[in-house]
Amino acid sequence: MNLDFSQMTPYIPYMLEGIWVTLKFVFVALLIGALLGTLLALFKISGPVPLRAFAIAYTSVFRGTPLILQLMLIYFAVPQLTGYDITPFLSAIAAFGLNSAAYISEIIRAGIQAVDKGQVEAAQALGIPYRAMMKDIILPQAFKNILPALMNEVITLTKESALVSTIGYLDLMRRAQVVGASMYRQFEPLLFVGLIYWILVMILTLIGRRIERRLKASDIR
Amino acid sequence: MIYVDGLVKSFGNLEVLKGISTDVKPGEVVAVIGPSGSGKSTFLRCLNLLEQPTRGTIRISGRDLTSKNADIRAARQEIGMVFQHFHLFPHLTVLGNLTYAPMKVKGFGKAQAEEQAQKLLRRVGLSDKAGAYPSSLSGGQKQRVAIARALAMEPRLMLFDEPTSALDPEMVKEVLDVMKDLAKSGMTMVVVTHEMGFAREVADRVLFLDQGVLIEEGRPDTFFSAPKTSRAKDFLEKVL
Ligand SMILES: Nc1ncnc2c1ncn2[C@@H]1O[C@H](COP(=O)(O)OP(=O)(O)O)[C@@H](O)[C@H]1O
Ligand SMILES: [Mg+2]
Numbered sequence: 001m002n003l004d005f006s007q008m009t010p011y012i013p014y015m016l017e018g019i020w021v022t023l024k025f026v027f028v029a030l031l032i033g034a035l036l037g038t039l040l041a042l043f044k045i046s047g048p049v050p051l052r053a054f055a056i057a058y059t060s061v062f063r064g065t066p067l068i069l070q071l072m073l074i075y076f077a078v079p080q081l082t083g084y085d086i087t088p089f090l091s092a093i094a095a096f097g098l099n100s101a102a103y104i105s106e107i108i109r110a111g112i113q114a115v116d117k118g119q120v121e122a123a124q125a126l127g128i129p130y131r132a133m134m135k136d137i138i139l140p141q142a143f144k145n146i147l148p149a150l151m152n153e154v155i156t157l158t159k160e161s162a163l164v165s166t167i168g169y170l171d172l173m174r175r176a177q178v179v180g181a182s183m184y185r186q187f188e189p190l191l192f193v194g195l196i197y198w199i200l201v202m203i204l205t206l207i208g209r210r211i212e213r214r215l216k217a218s219d220i221r
Numbered sequence: 222m223i224y225v226d227g228l229v230k231s232f233g234n235l236e237v238l239k240g241i242s243t244d245v246k247p248g249e250v251v252a253v254i255g256p257s258g259s260g261k262s263t264f265l266r267c268l269n270l271l272e273q274p275t276r277g278t279i280r281i282s283g284r285d286l287t288s289k290n291a292d293i294r295a296a297r298q299e300i301g302m303v304f305q306h307f308h309l310f311p312h313l314t315v316l317g318n319l320t321y322a323p324m325k326v327k328g329f330g331k332a333q334a335e336e337q338a339q340k341l342l343r344r345v346g347l348s349d350k351a352g353a354y355p356s357s358l359s360g361g362q363k364q365r366v367a368i369a370r371a372l373a374m375e376p377r378l379m380l381f382d383e384p385t386s387a388l389d390p391e392m393v394k395e396v397l398d399v400m401k402d403l404a405k406s407g408m409t410m411v412v413v414t415h416e417m418g419f420a421r422e423v424a425d426r427v428l429f430l431d432q433g434v435l436i437e438e439g440r441p442d443t444f445f446s447a448p449k450t451s452r453a454k455d456f457l458e459k460v461l
Contacts, residue, residue: 116308118304118306118308119308119310121271121304121308122302122304122308122309122310124271124297125269125271125297125300125301125302125371126297126298126322126326126370126371126374127294127295127297127298127322127326127374128321128322128325128326129294129325129326132325136321136325137310137321140312141311141312
């Protein structure tokens with residue numbers, strides 16, 4: 001075994017910068033996914049038939065095809081079809097945002113539908129309007145079901161984000177490859193970013209556990 | 222107060238209510254009894270449109286609930302409902318459960334809603350539980366809070382769907398006592414119940430439902446001692 005990390009030292013700041021690049025795009029993608037996902041979930045639960053059908057078809061397509069395919073399609077097809085030269089960053093947030101919207105919409109839908117039907121009936125019997133019922137009665141309870149699953153989605157997204165290296169976006173993964181190519185040693189930089197991914201995921205996992213414990217505690221009060 | 226004529230309710234092909242007609246006068250307490258699956262809950266739930274009637278007319282305080290342009294929410298505000306399984310809002314305190322709807326729906330201020338809530342909690346004997354969450358209450362306490370929550374909307378009519386069926390036996394009395402008080406105060410009440418003692422003692426009239434048909438109705442003393450129909454006789458033999 002001839003591991004040699006010393007050669008890599010000058011490249012470390014360059015690779016660490018990748019953390020920020022990765023997190024930035026994961027965050028933006030997640031934001032898009034959450035907004036769009038909420039909308040899709042509401043369509044599925046109480047939308048008129050055309051919107052409901054759209055939301056179901058949308059979810060089915062984005063969950064039923066590989067993410068890397070969606071990414072490639074957006075990156076290569078958009079310039080070819082429209083002439084607009086889409087940047088790797090935009091392609092990345094578009095693909096990951098649209099994709100996670102499908103998953104998040106399912107998480108939210110399941111979370112809302114897991115709330116006891118009696119809660120809706122009690123609210124209706126009191127004459128509480130639909131929006132207020134959703135906002136103050138149903139969603140706060142659904143939130144407890146949604147949050148843990150959402151945390152999982154964040155972790156998945158963080159790991160899968162490495163896919164964007166394939167379209168040349170300079171995230172953590174891509175940086176490891178660049179460094180590997182310039183020092184003719186692939187193994188050390190890959191190990192290094194692997195460790196970073198793992199630390200990121202561990203941090204997210206710990207945050208998730210903390211949130212879950214909070215939610216449990218508030219159940220018993 | 223309540224006027225029901227030819228009420229039919231079907232779930233798909235299953236006709237659950239087969240043309241119920243009756244009326245309830247202001248201040249009257251009506252007990253609805255009958256075998257399980259006979260349509261008692263469905264009947265009650267049609268009265269505040271938790272179930273949409275298939276056919277027939279329902280008028281409450283002169284408001285036609287079955288007309289196309291009926292204001293369902295306005296009607297529901299005047300009709301309190303108490304469920305077998307309480308359905309308190311678990312993420313709100315007892316006080317929150319009692320003040321939310323009056324503030325949101327009736328436009329009560331916080332102080333006004335809380336003052337009213339405290340009064341109602343005293344009435345159901347739970348003044349010390351205002352800050353508690355539902356999960357820390359016993360079944361009997363939960364049901365008394367649920368009654369207070371419904372009363373907080375100042376309804377003119379209260380519907381009860383087997384309010385004591387989910388309770389441990391030792392907690393039945395505390396809930397029935399609250400309901401008796403309410404009946405004495407002149408509230409119009411429709412109570413689906415298996416508590417024959419309560420029906421006999423408190424109700425002004427008993428409705429006996431079987432297989433979606435209103436088989437017999439009458440004053441509790443005559444109904445319980447001398448039922449006119451054989452189906453009512455059979456039912457009473459089983460439960461008494
Ligand atoms: N939402 C529903 N969908 C289909 N069938 C229902 C529904 N609610 C009640 N039923 C049926 O209607 C009948 C009467 O039910 P219910 O009114 O709950 O009876 P009860 O309260 O007298 O026990 C039962 O056969 C029940 O299975
Ligand atoms: Mg029932």
